Amino acid sequence: MNADSQTAHADRRWFLNRLLRASLGAAGIGALGWAFWDRRGPRPGEEIASSDLLPDFSIPDQTQRLAVVHGAERSTNVAAALAALGGMERFIQAGDRVLLKVNAAFAAPPLLGATTHPDMVTEVARRCFQAGARQVLVTDNPINDPASCFALTGIAAAAQSVGAQVILPANHRFENYSLPNGRLIRHWPLLREPLRQVNKVIGLAPVKDHHRSGASLTLKNWYGLLGGRRNIFHQEIHTIIAELALLIKPTLVILDGTVSMMRNGPTGGSLDDLKPTQTLIAGTDPVAVDAAGAALLDKTVDDLPHLRMAERLGAGTVDYRSQLVK
Amino acid sequence: MHIVTTRRISQIFFFALFVWFCVVATLGERWWQLRGWPINWFLQLDPLSGLGLLLSTHTIYAGLLWGLDTLALTLFLGRCFCGWLCPYGAWQQFMGYLGKCGLAASDRIARNRPHPAQRIKYWLLALLLAAAAGDLIQWLLAAILRQPLAPQNGWLAAALQTGLLDPIALMHRTFNLVMLPLVDGRAYPGATMIGALFLLFTLLCLWVPRFYCRFVCPLGALLGLLSRWSAWRIGKKENRCADCRLCERDCEGACAPAGTIRVSECVLCMNCLDPCRHDLIGYRTQPSAAGQHESPDWTRRQVVTTLAAGLIAAPLLRLEGAAAAGWNPDVVRPPGALAEADFLARCLKCGQCMRVCPTQVIRPAGLQSGFEGLWTPMLDFRVGSSGCQHNCVACAQVCPTAALRPLSVDERLGRGEFTEAGPLRLGMAFVDRGRCLPWAMDTPCIVCQENCPVSPKAIFTREVWQPVRDGRYTVRAVQAPRVVLTATLVPGQYGTGDYFCRSGRGEKVAIAANDAESFTLAPGAAENALPTVGEVLEVLLHLQQPYVDPARCIGCGVCEHECPVQGRRAIRVTAENESRQRVHRLVLS
Numbered sequence: 001m002n003a004d005s006q007t008a009h010a011d012r013r014w015f016l017n018r019l020l021r022a023s024l025g026a027a028g029i030g031a032l033g034w035a036f037w038d039r040r041g042p043r044p045g046e047e048i049a050s051s052d053l054l055p056d057f058s059i060p061d062q063t064q065r066l067a068v069v070h071g072a073e074r075s076t077n078v079a080a081a082l083a084a085l086g087g088m089e090r091f092i093q094a095g096d097r098v099l100l101k102v103n104a105a106f107a108a109p110p111l112l113g114a115t116t117h118p119d120m121v122t123e124v125a126r127r128c129f130q131a132g133a134r135q136v137l138v139t140d141n142p143i144n145d146p147a148s149c150f151a152l153t154g155i156a157a158a159a160q161s162v163g164a165q166v167i168l169p170a171n172h173r174f175e176n177y178s179l180p181n182g183r184l185i186r187h188w189p190l191l192r193e194p195l196r197q198v199n200k201v202i203g204l205a206p207v208k209d210h211h212r213s214g215a216s217l218t219l220k221n222w223y224g225l226l227g228g229r230r231n232i233f234h235q236e237i238h239t240i241i242a243e244l245a246l247l248i249k250p251t252l253v254i255l256d257g258t259v260s261m262m263r264n265g266p267t268g269g270s271l272d273d274l275k276p277t278q279t280l281i282a283g284t285d286p287v288a289v290d291a292a293g294a295a296l297l298d299k300t301v302d303d304l305p306h307l308r309m310a311e312r313l314g315a316g317t318v319d320y321r322s323q324l325v326k
Numbered sequence: 327m328h329i330v331t332t333r334r335i336s337q338i339f340f341f342a343l344f345v346w347f348c349v350v351a352t353l354g355e356r357w358w359q360l361r362g363w364p365i366n367w368f369l370q371l372d373p374l375s376g377l378g379l380l381l382s383t384h385t386i387y388a389g390l391l392w393g394l395d396t397l398a399l400t401l402f403l404g405r406c407f408c409g410w411l412c413p414y415g416a417w418q419q420f421m422g423y424l425g426k427c428g429l430a431a432s433d434r435i436a437r438n439r440p441h442p443a444q445r446i447k448y449w450l451l452a453l454l455l456a457a458a459a460g461d462l463i464q465w466l467l468a469a470i471l472r473q474p475l476a477p478q479n480g481w482l483a484a485a486l487q488t489g490l491l492d493p494i495a496l497m498h499r500t501f502n503l504v505m506l507p508l509v510d511g512r513a514y515p516g517a518t519m520i521g522a523l524f525l526l527f528t529l530l531c532l533w534v535p536r537f538y539c540r541f542v543c544p545l546g547a548l549l550g551l552l553s554r555w556s557a558w559r560i561g562k563k564e565n566r567c568a569d570c571r572l573c574e575r576d577c578e579g580a581c582a583p584a585g586t587i588r589v590s591e592c593v594l595c596m597n598c599l600d601p602c603r604h605d606l607i608g609y610r611t612q613p614s615a616a617g618q619h620e621s622p623d624w625t626r627r628q629v630v631t632t633l634a635a636g637l638i639a640a641p642l643l644r645l646e647g648a649a650a651a652g653w654n655p656d657v658v659r660p661p662g663a664l665a666e667a668d669f670l671a672r673c674l675k676c677g678q679c680m681r682v683c684p685t686q687v688i689r690p691a692g693l694q695s696g697f698e699g700l701w702t703p704m705l706d707f708r709v710g711s712s713g714c715q716h717n718c719v720a721c722a723q724v725c726p727t728a729a730l731r732p733l734s735v736d737e738r739l740g741r742g743e744f745t746e747a748g749p750l751r752l753g754m755a756f757v758d759r760g761r762c763l764p765w766a767m768d769t770p771c772i773v774c775q776e777n778c779p780v781s782p783k784a785i786f787t788r789e790v791w792q793p794v795r796d797g798r799y800t801v802r803a804v805q806a807p808r809v810v811l812t813a814t815l816v817p818g819q820y821g822t823g824d825y826f827c828r829s830g831r832g833e834k835v836a837i838a839a840n841d842a843e844s845f846t847l848a849p850g851a852a853e854n855a856l857p858t859v860g861e862v863l864e865v866l867l868h869l870q871q872p873y874v875d876p877a878r879c880i881g882c883g884v885c886e887h888e889c890p891v892q893g894r895r896a897i898r899v900t901a902e903n904e905s906r907q908r909v910h911r912l913v914l915s
Contacts, residue, residue: 015611018557019402025555026398033376033394038385041728042664184914228909235914 051175051192056249057201058284062090066283066323068292074119074258077280081254082127084325085282091252092200094132099198100124100164101250103205103221104140104155106267107148113261114268115149116204118158120256124204125164136162139194140224141169167194174227184236185243189227203253203286207277207296209265213237214304215297216266217290218253219245241306245287245315255281255289257296287316288323329596329609333409337416344368344413348501353684353720364389366678366726368413372494373397374545375674379727381458382484382671384465387728397552404556405549408539409578409593414493415539415546419578419595421528422535431575437534438577440588443541445624449632450491451547456636457643460484461671483667485640485698489674491544499701500524502677503690513709514680516690520701536578539593547622550590554620560592560599561614562606573598573607583607586617648696653910655900657695658705658753658881660688661714661738662722662730665907666695672729675701679721679730686710687883688721703730705752705883707899708892713884714752716779753881753901754912755785755874761896764869768792770824772870774885774897784878785885785897787870791826791834797865801857802843809857810844817841826866829857834866876903876913 067084071077082088092098102116110117125136138159142149146168150156156166167173169191177190195201205221212234213220222244223230233240257279264273277296283289287310291301301307301318311318347365349358366389369375373393376386386393396407408415426434461484468474489495503514504521530537539546553559560583571584576598581591583598598607648654649666660679663669680688680703687710690701703721707713722733733750736742740749755774763769775785803810809827821839827847828834833855836848845863847856857863874897881899889895903912 011612014613015557018555018611021555022401022557025401025552029397029401030394033386033391036380036384036386037391038383038387041387042668042731187908229911232911232914 050178050187051190053180054177054192054195054248055199057199057251058249059091059251062086063284064288064317064323065325066281066285066288066292066320067325068279068281070278071280072258072276072278074117074256074280075123077256077258078120078123078127078254078282081280081282085252086325088127088131091202092128092131092133094134096128096131096133096200097135097198098125098128098133098137098200098202098251099194100128100136100138100159101201101203101221101224102138102140102155103216103224104142104146104149104153105144105224106142107144107152108267108269109152110154111271112268113206113259113274114208114266115153116155116206117256117258118154120204120254121155121158121164122162124202124254125159125162128202129163133200135197136164137167137194137198138164139167139169139191141191141227142224169227179243179247182243182246184233184240185226185247188230190247191225191227195225200251201248203250205253205255207255207257207260207293208268209261209263209273209297211265213241213306215290215294215299217293218255218286219290219306219310221253222248238306238309242309242313242315245306245310246313250284250286252282252284253286253289255293257281257293260296262297283320283323285316285320285323287311287318288320291318292320329599333594333596336410337419340411341413341416344497345501348498348506348681351502351678351681351724353682360682360720365724367392368494369498369674369676369678369726371396371407371411372492372545374488374492374548375495375727377455377548378458378486378488378492378674379672381455381462382460382486383668384462387672387726389726396549400549400552401555402557403594404553404559404589405546405579405593407549408543408546409595412493412545414497414543415536415593417497417528418531418536418538421531422537422578425532426535426576431572434575435571438574438580440580440582440591440623441534441540442623444580444591445622445628446541447543447547448551448622448624449628450542451544451551452629452632453636453639454488454491454544456633457485457487457640458671459637460640481641483640483644484671485643486671486673487643487698488544489676490700491542492674493538493543493545495674495676496524498676498678499690502681506681512686514686514689515706515709516692516701520690536580536593539578540580540591546593550622553590553592556589558609558611559587559589559613559618560594560596560607561587561610561612561618562616563608563610564606565615565617567602567604567606567616570603572601572603575601583614584616586619587614588619588623590620590622643696643698646696646698648699653901653907654694655753655902656704657691657699658883658899658901658904659906660703660705660721660730661719661750661752662725662733663703663906664729664731669729669906670698670702672727673702674727674729676726677701677703678724678726679703682720682724683710684718684720685712685715687712687714687887705899707883707886708895710887713887713899714882716749716880716882716884749780749880751880751903751905752883753899754876754879754903755881755883755885755897755899756902757872757874758894758896758898761891761894762872763891763896764871765896768795768867768869770867770869771890772872773888773890775870775872777884777888779882779884780878780880782878784875784880785872786875787872790869790871791828791866792869794825794865794867799863799865801859801861801863803859804856806856807838807847807849808844809847809863811863814842815840815844820845820865824868826868827857827863828866829855829863830861831855837865872897877915879903 069080173193174189175192179185208216210216260277370389370392376390376393460482578595579593759765763771778785799811826834
């Protein structure tokens with residue numbers, strides 16, 4: 001009898017224990033469920049947060065300056081143009097971190113002129129370091145395989161030879177970016193990370209024929225900062241180039257027309273497509289530089305609608321003559 | 327009332343309710359059609375759906391909170407859901423009953439012995455949950471590290487595949503796509519395999535009662551894991567008994583109530599209570615006097631292995647690339663579908679959207695979107711009664727998990743507050759000029775243009791006057807409005823209203839009719855447009871050739887459905903330009 005009542009007691013304790021656990025378990029599950037309860041479901045158009053705005057990389061007292069020099073040797077041309085503009089020191093100071101935005105679009109040898117010539121990279125990077133730059137980065141988001149492009153164009157070797165660092169356009173380096181008042185550049189992947197690491201940006205572009213836009217000069221060169229399925233923008237190529245002109249305010253752009261790709265652009269592929277135009281244009285307003293460069297392709301500003309569009313957006317002026325340094 | 331009778335009534339009631347919910351998931355105005363019934367209630371009550379979505383989206387969407395009730399009930403009472411509520415359980419039990427009719431008690435007892443394979447369902451549960459867990463893990467890591475992880479973190483993909491084996495999703499899929507179509511004559515490509523699997527597990531029940539519940543069911547496994555804590559449970563009052571095992575004669579869960587009971591296997595069928603002549607077995611508040619196995623028969627090693635396999639399975643499935651650059655444009659998802667990876671993290675493959683679609687244009691996918699996308703909804707504009715009605719949001723409203731998020735008609739049509747966003751696009755139509763009658767075969771048609779529901783129409787036409795093959799005739803005489811020719815014609819061949827003739831002066835004059843030797847020109851042909859004797863007339867066919875305006879096309883597929891080229895349609899919708907994935911944008915305008 002006594003034993004029975006003891007068993008009953010133990011059973012009751014066991015049950016109460018169980019009941020307590022079940023209650024706690026149910027309460028815990030309930031609380032967890034409540035905490036994660038989503039009453040309304042995923043909402044439409046929840047856009048991925050946009051990156052913060054790009055800074056202005058230009059030098060306030062060096063705006064609207066442009067130099068045109070002639071010669072068959074790129075390094076000499078660069079030296080002459082920079083000298084005309086007052087020297088690299090006007091643009092690069094001690095401790096600066098500089099990004100060279102090259103055109104490395106295609107995995108083609110430098111001989112074919114489809115990409116920024118490695119001599120340009122060597123010369124400009126070297127002069128940046130001479131002016132006191134702490135770091136020089138070289139980047140582009142090419143059309144062909146990035147690593148192959150930087151290797152075959154000779155840009156990687158050129159950068160390495162003077163201590164500049166090539167930044168490949170890996171996925172994580174892109175951020176969604178919206179250009180204020182932009183119509184096309186909205187929530188669009190931008191090669192943002194290298195732009196975060198620097199305080200100066202120099203654009204280095206070759207002179208090339210471009211079948212869709214008329215010409216690929218320093219403005220079209222910024223296309224290589226875009227990611228994603230950017231070729232959709234070819235539907236409005238002039239609008240996108242004008243927006244690119246608004247997107248980035250560089251420290252300096254250098255248009256290398258030592259040799260120009262006159263036809264079959266922007267890939268080229270034959271020496272027959274090239275012409276020794278023996279001209280190099282450097283300036284702080286890419287719109288003006290491109291307006292000056294149009295002639296190298298036997299074109300005028302009117303053949304390149306994006307230049308006037310960029311001007312109307314306030315990105316620069318096509319009247320390059322007013323900017324020529326004396 | 328007898329407890330077993332009560333249980334049977336409960337099972338019949340919930341089974342009938344389930345079938346009723348499937349039936350009324352039909353859009354229409356008759357009494358047996360959709361009118362506010364909670365048709366997703368079983369899916370919501372199913373905690374495997376809720377838990378799966380918690381793991382794959384770190385949220386529990388709306389009605390899925392019902393699953394908490396099932397979990398709480400299980401903590402107190404054990405697996406009552408399996409034995410009393412689950413429609414698939416009821417079906418299995420009934421088939422098991424048919425299978426054991428006329429068998430000797432000893433044979434029945436033998437069928438209900440615990441089998442080592444019963445642990446398989448726990449493996450499957452661990453596998454499915456781990457495969458879905460990527461998102462919650464990523465969310466927790468981000469919360470701990472206080473920064474979001476790289477979005478393309480391939481190692482932490484979340485693949486919600488519980489719906490493959492979840493009994494409620496399986497039942498819905500089977501009833502929506504197989505059972506009811508057998509009655510109402512709908513056709514779903516892919517339904518055969520779904521039906522065959524259901525048949526297979528049904529037949530296996532004739533051999534082993536509740537075959538699916540015992541060996542496969544991941545929901546049963548989940549509730550089995552919880553029932554170890556249940557306050558009430560089946561057990562023996564005393565250890566000592568005659569060992570007649572009659573209590574195991576009809577034991578549905580194969581949980582060995584005569585010996586050391588396997589608590590996690592017991593489905594509370596209560597069939598063990600009555601046969602005991604000594605009244606030793608009861609549904610009690612104490613542990614069984616004969617001892618009990620509280621946890622399922624699986625080792626820690628197996629738990630770890632299956633969890634790891636599941637975690638690896640998700641990124642492995644993603645390697646197919648169907649949710650990335652390798653996306654299949656033939657997979658056009660229903661309106662409201664989230665971007666593919668988010669969609670796959672939510673879809674239970676239950677087929678509710680397919681059932682509710684008034685035009686039955688939604689079908690279960692095969693492997694078009696990879697293994698992950700099996701049985702997920704995609705649009706097939708050849709089946710069903712029309713394309714996707716552009717003012718209908720039934721599927722998006724019905725979806726129990728917001729894999730198709732709840733849309734309003736305004737949002738779908740781009741009206742009201744959604745004017746700026748514009749209409750929802752499912753994809754875009756492309757004219758196949760090699761198959762299109764007016765483009766390739768000198769045959770007037772433009773059914774696609776006529777049926778385009780968008781206003782202004784997304785399909786427009788351009789007119790051409792195509793010289794007819796062998797259609798040059800010399801004029802023998804002119805008797806206005808008749809023009810007699812030197813050749814012999816098939817009477818009426820140019821009398822369709824689409825033919826014109828052009829004289830040397832280049833003016834087109836409509837042909838109203840023709841007999842064996844002459845045209846009758848349409849009245850009103852100018853006197854000076856009449857040909858002269860000896861002149862050669864060229865017969866022209868007036869064609870309107872369809873074009874698609876990418877800025878207006880919403881991909882509803884009405885054009886594809888209506889296209890008279892019935893095999894491979896001459897206008898077809900693919901997922902290009904679909905709203906749900908910005909990266910698939912085709913045009914800037």
